[in-house]
Amino acid sequence: MKIGFSLLGLSAASHFRAGSLQYRTSATPGKMEVTRTMGWRRLNSGYSGGCTQYHIDNQTPATIGFDIITDPIGRVEATYIVTNIEDSPLVDADSHFCFGSYTFDIDVSGVSSFDHSYNDCCTITLTDDNGSNIGGDFGYKALVRDVNNSSPQFTSPPNWYIMGGCAGQTYHVNPVDPEADTVRCRWSTYSESYQLAWTTNLQQFSLDEENCIVTYHPERDLTGQGSRPVAVQVEDFDSAGNLLHSVPLGFIGVVFTPQIDASRRFQKKNPLYSGLLEGTDDHDDLDHDHDSRRRRSTDHFSHALLNPEEITTISRNVRSTEPDHCVGRPSFYGESPAQGSEVWVGLKIEIVWEVSYSIGDVTFYDVPRYQFSRPTGMTCTAYNSSGKAVCTWFPTVAQAAQGEHPHCAVVYDRFGRASDRQCVTLRVYPPCAEGEERQGSVCVDADECANGSHTCASNEVCLNTIGSFYCSCASGWLGSAGSCIDHDECSVGSHTCSTTEVCTNTQGSYNCDICVTGFVRDVNGVCVDEDECAEGTHSCGANENCSNTYGSHTCSCVDGYERDAFGVCSDINECTVGSHTCADTLETCVNNAGSFNCNCFSGYERNSDGTCVDVDECARGTDTCAATIETCVNNVGSFDCPCSSGYERVDGVCVDIDECARGIDTCHDEKERCDNFAGSYECIYLPMSYENAMSTIREWIDMTTEVLEEAEHGRAYKFDVRMHKLLRNALGSYDANCTTPYNFDLIGKNEFAIWEKQATRSSDVCAQATTVKSGLNAWVGNYACMDKKNKKQTHRVSKFIGKITNPYC
Numbered sequence: 001m002k003i004g005f006s007l008l009g010l011s012a013a014s015h016f017r018a019g020s021l022q023y024r025t026s027a028t029p030g031k032m033e034v035t036r037t038m039g040w041r042r043l044n045s046g047y048s049g050g051c052t053q054y055h056i057d058n059q060t061p062a063t064i065g066f067d068i069i070t071d072p073i074g075r076v077e078a079t080y081i082v083t084n085i086e087d088s089p090l091v092d093a094d095s096h097f098c099f100g101s102y103t104f105d106i107d108v109s110g111v112s113s114f115d116h117s118y119n120d121c122c123t124i125t126l127t128d129d130n131g132s133n134i135g136g137d138f139g140y141k142a143l144v145r146d147v148n149n150s151s152p153q154f155t156s157p158p159n160w161y162i163m164g165g166c167a168g169q170t171y172h173v174n175p176v177d178p179e180a181d182t183v184r185c186r187w188s189t190y191s192e193s194y195q196l197a198w199t200t201n202l203q204q205f206s207l208d209e210e211n212c213i214v215t216y217h218p219e220r221d222l223t224g225q226g227s228r229p230v231a232v233q234v235e236d237f238d239s240a241g242n243l244l245h246s247v248p249l250g251f252i253g254v255v256f257t258p259q260i261d262a263s264r265r266f267q268k269k270n271p272l273y274s275g276l277l278e279g280t281d282d283h284d285d286l287d288h289d290h291d292s293r294r295r296r297s298t299d300h301f302s303h304a305l306l307n308p309e310e311i312t313t314i315s316r317n318v319r320s321t322e323p324d325h326c327v328g329r330p331s332f333y334g335e336s337p338a339q340g341s342e343v344w345v346g347l348k349i350e351i352v353w354e355v356s357y358s359i360g361d362v363t364f365y366d367v368p369r370y371q372f373s374r375p376t377g378m379t380c381t382a383y384n385s386s387g388k389a390v391c392t393w394f395p396t397v398a399q400a401a402q403g404e405h406p407h408c409a410v411v412y413d414r415f416g417r418a419s420d421r422q423c424v425t426l427r428v429y430p431p432c433a434e435g436e437e438r439q440g441s442v443c444v445d446a447d448e449c450a451n452g453s454h455t456c457a458s459n460e461v462c463l464n465t466i467g468s469f470y471c472s473c474a475s476g477w478l479g480s481a482g483s484c485i486d487h488d489e490c491s492v493g494s495h496t497c498s499t500t501e502v503c504t505n506t507q508g509s510y511n512c513d514i515c516v517t518g519f520v521r522d523v524n525g526v527c528v529d530e531d532e533c534a535e536g537t538h539s540c541g542a543n544e545n546c547s548n549t550y551g552s553h554t555c556s557c558v559d560g561y562e563r564d565a566f567g568v569c570s571d572i573n574e575c576t577v578g579s580h581t582c583a584d585t586l587e588t589c590v591n592n593a594g595s596f597n598c599n600c601f602s603g604y605e606r607n608s609d610g611t612c613v614d615v616d617e618c619a620r621g622t623d624t625c626a627a628t629i630e631t632c633v634n635n636v637g638s639f640d641c642p643c644s645s646g647y648e649r650v651d652g653v654c655v656d657i658d659e660c661a662r663g664i665d666t667c668h669d670e671k672e673r674c675d676n677f678a679g680s681y682e683c684i685y686l687p688m689s690y691e692n693a694m695s696t697i698r699e700w701i702d703m704t705t706e707v708l709e710e711a712e713h714g715r716a717y718k719f720d721v722r723m724h725k726l727l728r729n730a731l732g733s734y735d736a737n738c739t740t741p742y743n744f745d746l747i748g749k750n751e752f753a754i755w756e757k758q759a760t761r762s763s764d765v766c767a768q769a770t771t772v773k774s775g776l777n778a779w780v781g782n783y784a785c786m787d788k789k790n791k792k793q794t795h796r797v798s799k800f801i802g803k804i805t806n807p808y809c
Helices: 053-057 264-269 308-319 397-402 690-710 716-733 744-749 751-758 765-783 788-808
Strands: 016-025 031-041 061-069 074-086 097-107 114-121 137-144 159-163 169-172 182-187 205-208 213-216 226-237 243-256 331-333 342-345 349-359 362-364 369-373 388-393 404-412 422-428 436-439 442-445 460-465 468-473 501-506 509-515 519-521 527-529 544-549 552-557 561-563 569-571 587-592 595-600 604-606 612-614 633-635 638-640 647-650 653-656 672-677 680-685
Touching: 016 097, 016 114, 016 137, 031 061, 031 074, 053 074, 061 097, 159 169, 182 205, 205 226, 342 349, 349 404, 369 388, 388 404, 397 404, 397 422, 509 519, 552 561, 595 604, 690 716, 690 765, 751 765, 765 788
Parallel strands: 159 243, 342 422
Antiparallel strands: 016 031, 016 243, 031 097, 061 074, 061 114, 074 097, 114 137, 137 243, 169 213, 182 226, 205 213, 226 243, 331 349, 349 362, 349 388, 369 404, 404 422, 436 442, 460 468, 501 509, 519 527, 544 552, 561 569, 587 595, 604 612, 633 638, 647 653, 672 680
């Protein structure tokens, strides 16, 4: 039957998980340092709504009840500050907890010993070997018999998760004693821990008192699951065997069966440790006598303890029949420190924890949950995907003085299986004497000069000595430590600058960074002559030439300049002083800044040989003569513009000469008319009558006949006969009253008259015959009538003309 209890005020019923007390001597006279650890169900932990990371980060305290310390110290609040939280969704909410500690001083002036206890009601439902329920008051009690001595120090857990049916599961208290007193452990009695105390009905647990190791024996646990009380007194004794301290350590051992074949979905619906950390706050008819809840022996010396050899034998026998979940539970390996080992700590320590677990033949390294018990100030990383975490610690001076510090780790796989609680003792080397520092396990002289802890001024040199140091003036300073003054090397000439460098004094030294004027530093760092002329850093003017000298330069006037009375380079006028080289007859000297030019006279230009030659303005069209009315005539160096033919100059202007008016034309008085136009005239033939045209043709026929005869051409007579016959036929084709002339427009233009003017006598028979042919064709074109009755005759005439002249060509 599940039995529940309740408390008055801030109830701790069913919520208590763990607790312990430890003591240290204090550096403050009359004081003693107390460290209380407590673990509570998370939602009933003294933190409203449950502890959170905020409370850890801000070190927020919580108080649940009071501790009682014997007078004159009296009552103190049961306060703790959360350092560990279990709130994983993989874990049943009743198993969520807040766990932490609180360190405070108590006044022990005039006190040599005292008792320190805590008591409340009620525990969660606990079970023994047979599965019988246990419940009632819980508490812890410490005995301090020497306030000038520190108690054993250890790290306590909030819970111990135990796999049912699996042998070899142990809990290592791992106590250390600051004064190296003898330390042993024993089960707490009923008067010390009430219902948490060990009884003969809890044979599933055995205690190695000398080594402070609790071992679980599954073969003695008939139920294989449930919550079990674990309460131990950790005690130290002086060399005479006298008890110095008896300090409590109490927590809950949770026995459960891991479901290693469970799916993620099953695990989500069935959180770890469900129903194993339960209890109610309801009273029953026995709440007036909580200690009667179970029958148990209160004499912790009445049971027989198992020795380590017996424990090993039993565990070996049980392992042969272990369930599958016992195999492959989390274990530490690799760089992890060995169980119970000691690690010496200097200024810093890094502890590496490596863990893995397996299911069948598959090894896993994920660590969903873990707990570190560590000294104040130690930080630990989370386990990474390789199952590795690192804890780092820089011990304080006070921690170094305390000497030993416990450090433990426990991890859980996703099935809730826990590793053994593996613990090491961190032993901090004692502080070194003043002027010394630690190197590993030994103190060596501290080189204050090297580590920068000296007090020498910036103008002093630190010189290390064994256990100390001293200061002297640095190079470049004079005097003694504390009153060093600058030594001016430049003034006294003790510098090392070269003759091309400037010595610049500085505080405690000098430099040769600046080159003397006229010198620059080269790529090798040497001051060499600066070529001001090449670099453009000289001071010469625009009309001066720069000439470099060693360390400086000079300026001289450029060609064409001379220095005047004011020292300024002024231009020389070569044209004025006659020092030019221009050709007097062809060139003009023109002065310019620093020189002169020889320009060709007007009308001349410079050829490819550089000689000035005449420019033919007429040929180039660069003359200024009036177009048409004047004609350009070139001369040396210039040109003239006489009037063009047909023009004469009147009042300086060329005007047209009217040849027709003046009668100086060459036109035929009878056959042509003179028409004047600008610059000349034209002789226009007057229209010829039919008779004149026929007369003209006769003249040319006779002329042609003469030419033929002169050429002794055999066809002369035949030509003459045929041509005269043509004329007769032509007369027959003309009709003065012709109504349709061949081309009346041509008659008006007198093409035949134009032919006559253009025709000339030629001794060439062909040329002469062609002339006659042209004249005849012109006559036909001008005078042949194109009436219907004459067209045929006219056509014959034209055809005959071609035939009569062709033989001569």
